[in-house]
Amino acid sequence: MDIFARLLSQAGERPPKVLAIANAADRDVLSAVQRAVANGIAIPLFSGDPTAIRALAGSLDFDTSPFEILPAETPEEAAFLAVRAVADGRADALMKGLVSTSALLKAVLSKEDGLRGPGLLSHLACFVLPALDRPIFLTDAAINIAPDLEQKTLIIENAVHFLHGLGFQEPVVGVLAAVEKVNPAMQATLDAEALVRRQQEGRITGCVVGGPYALDNALFTSLAKLKGMDDPLAGRADLLLAPTIEAGNVLYKAMALLASGKSAGLVIGARAPIVLTSRADSDETKLHAIALALAGDLS
Amino acid sequence: MDIFARLLSQAGERPPKVLAIANAADRDVLSAVQRAVANGIAIPLFSGDPTAIRALAGSLDFDTSPFEILPAETPEEAAFLAVRAVADGRADALMKGLVSTSALLKAVLSKEDGLRGPGLLSHLACFVLPALDRPIFLTDAAINIAPDLEQKTLIIENAVHFLHGLGFQEPVVGVLAAVEKVNPAMQATLDAEALVRRQQEGRITGCVVGGPYALDNALFTSLAKLKGMDDPLAGRADLLLAPTIEAGNVLYKAMALLASGKSAGLVIGARAPIVLTSRADSDETKLHAIALALAGDLS
Structure with missing residues (x-):
């Protein structure tokens, strides 16, 4: 069993963790989150425009009604809310949605409400x-x-x-x-x-x-x-x-x-792992990145 | 047909080129040269200790009797002789045998008898x-x-x-x-x-x-x-x-x-290509490197 299969299997043996998704109205991101939910590893906590998120999720047959959406009017506000949810302990990891990496990392590195750790990202x-x-x-x-x-x-x-x-x-x-x-x-x-x-x-x-x-x-x-x-x-x-x-x-x-393999990437060094998948990543890669972010005992 | 197959096939349609091998008494190098000869792409011109080269070649069932050996007492002398053979137009490419890369490149870069080109290696x-x-x-x-x-x-x-x-x-x-x-x-x-x-x-x-x-x-x-x-x-x-x-x-x-592929590497920029295969290279990789060195019209 490879490490990704093991992470997915281990996650199934314990309660799913909460993943805060900053500005979630992105088809690729929602599709990856849908797979993580189906695998029993994640409970999403969305931020962004509730109407847009529900409409996109609906087009994927992804029922988001059990999950909270933190309403935000701009990508920056959505990033701030998702980061704060992690900082407040309401979520275990952060995922980038339809927001620039720089805006997301700005929220992460914010001195007051951010997720800055003791070292560097x-x-x-x-x-x-x-x-x-x-x-x-x-x-x-x-x-x-x-x-x-x-x-x-x-x-x-x-x-x-x-x-x-x-x-x-x-x-x-x-x-x-x-x-x-x-x-x-x-x-x-x-x-x-x-x-x-x-x-x-x-x-x-x-x-x-x-x-x-x-x-x-x-x-x-x-x-x-x-x-x-x-x-x-x-x-x-x-x-x-x-x-x-x-x-x-x-x-x-x-x-x-x-190299015909499987991969996953994260940003670490903040107080919680950050999933920053790219459009070029396959669905499987995105799922693996979420699994990696939520797998660890990072206490 | 991939490029290596094409190079080997093209080489078969014209006379083989001469490959000068500096201090050739190395089992791996002789084995690669043997394959190049069998493929009809190379005529070796050896330098080094004739007795040692013939003995090693014999243990590989590689009949070197048709090929010249420039007798040399030290690896440095062997490098010098192989480089000079290329400089004199008697060989088309150079291959490293049982000599350090630095000693070979020193001979290549020698101002009087070397193979220094107009630029850099x-x-x-x-x-x-x-x-x-x-x-x-x-x-x-x-x-x-x-x-x-x-x-x-x-x-x-x-x-x-x-x-x-x-x-x-x-x-x-x-x-x-x-x-x-x-x-x-x-x-x-x-x-x-x-x-x-x-x-x-x-x-x-x-x-x-x-x-x-x-x-x-x-x-x-x-x-x-x-x-x-x-x-x-x-x-x-x-x-x-x-x-x-x-x-x-x-x-x-x-x-x-x-990446499950085929590879070959050369040193270029001298007046002739130089094959520097490593012990870690497979026999096929060494053959491809020789083919690449001898394939080009580098006039």
């Missing part, structure tokens, strides 16, 4: 690929552009905290670069060396950190051995840390579009 | 993937670490020149970033904008350049349309330009290892 994706014998997580493919060492530390901490909530007790973090040897001309390798040291010194906890790795020797022990690496973490990464948003993004998209 | 890879309806080329996944705008221009020129030799008359170059909009905080997008302008102004020729693109809207017109892009080049890239070696390398390895 980051993107976390999960993949199940035929070529891999385990689920693989990737951070950060979408938010932090060129993170420095401090930001990389926070990005790892966000992801490790989330993975703990999913039941990964001590995930292996593989710090990616283009090569597996430290090279002073390649900042990614210097950062990897420093992150490994921070974990060894107890400044990064709850995981083990290895690297620098090229992708092959982060994912496959056989390929790490072929290169003569004796690092016991080589080839065993659960979580890949990308050196830059460009490296993370091309890897995310290569795995999502070219 | 760069890495070019070719992929055939089930998810894509055309071959896709990628540069630079292995040599230039953080190329600036001038270096990116030269990297494009190297690849476009090589693609012309393969019969691509006006390849579409997709300049990769994490997003498809120019963002001053993301150098990759600024470089993409500048490269597009250089091509439009005639300072980059023989191709059309588009970008910035995220990988999805570089490769798939359907996904570019879904994002509302009206750029006629979006989704049509033949050649992907990676912003950094890290982005190129993770993309290269994701496509080679996770």
Whole structure:
């Protein structure tokens, strides 16, 4: 059973969690929420124009009458109401509807009513690929552009905290670069060396950190051995840390579009996970992202 | 028929070309050369220890008696002799044997006897993937670490020149970033904008350049349309330009290892293509790399 099937199955064994959807009058979003409701994992709490939401839902044969709609006149107001519902503990996770990512994140980061956590926001994706014998997580493919060492530390901490909530007790973090040897001309390798040291010194906890790795020797022990690496973490990464948003993004998209797998992505680091699916995502991907957001024990 | 099958088939219709192999006493390298000979695409010109080469070849049932061996006592001398054979016109391409990449490239870049071209060396890879309806080329996944705008221009020129030799008359170059909009905080997008302008102004020729693109809207017109892009080049890239070696390398390895495809990589920009296969490459990948190196009309 792959991790997404397991998340969906586990969710069925406990009460569904509440998902606040900011400005929900979007056909693709409602269709994804409909699937999550049918799978028994989510109770939606909508914000937006009630008439528009009910009309669109009706066209999908999605009966929204059991669910609350927080009326809002603008996307910004809808974002604010959905964020406040999460902040007030009325919802467990947030999902983007027909509102720009920047407007949603503005509400999330609002100092008074937002969901700002202690660190920074980051993107976390999960993949199940035929070529891999385990689920693989990737951070950060979408938010932090060129993170420095401090930001990389926070990005790892966000992801490790989330993975703990999913039941990964001590995930292996593989710090990616283009090569597996430290090279002073390649900042990614210097950062990897420093992150490994921070974990060894107890400044990064709850995981083990290895690297620098090229992708092959982060994912496959056989390929790490072929290169003569004796690092016991080589080839065993659960979580890949990308050196830059460009490296993370091309890897995310290569795995999502070219590797015949299943994927899901979230924004983490706020006080609740945030589902930001894209129009290009399949229905299944959207369902997986909701499942991932609602699966964890994030207390 | 995919591009690798076509290259192998085209090569069978004309005389084989000569491949100089630097310090050839390596079982994997000899095995790849044996396949290239059996496919009728290569005449090897070995350098190294004749006794060791003949013994290893014998253990593979590879009859090397028709082929010349340039005797050399050290890997460095073998690299020098193989490079000089190419420089003298006795060989059409160079292949790395049991010699370090740095020693081989040192011989290649030697001012007096080397193969230095007018620009810089760069890495070019070719992929055939089930998810894509055309071959896709990628540069630079292995040599230039953080190329600036001038270096990116030269990297494009190297690849476009090589693609012309393969019969691509006006390849579409997709300049990769994490997003498809120019963002001053993301150098990759600024470089993409500048490269597009250089091509439009005639300072980059023989191709059309588009970008910035995220990988999805570089490769798939359907996904570019879904994002509302009206750029006629979006989704049509033949050649992907990676912003950094890290982005190129993770993309290269994701496509080679996770996307169930066929791949081949070369070093270009010298006066002849250079095959640098890795131990981790399959026999088929090594054969494809030799085919790619010998396929082009690179006069």
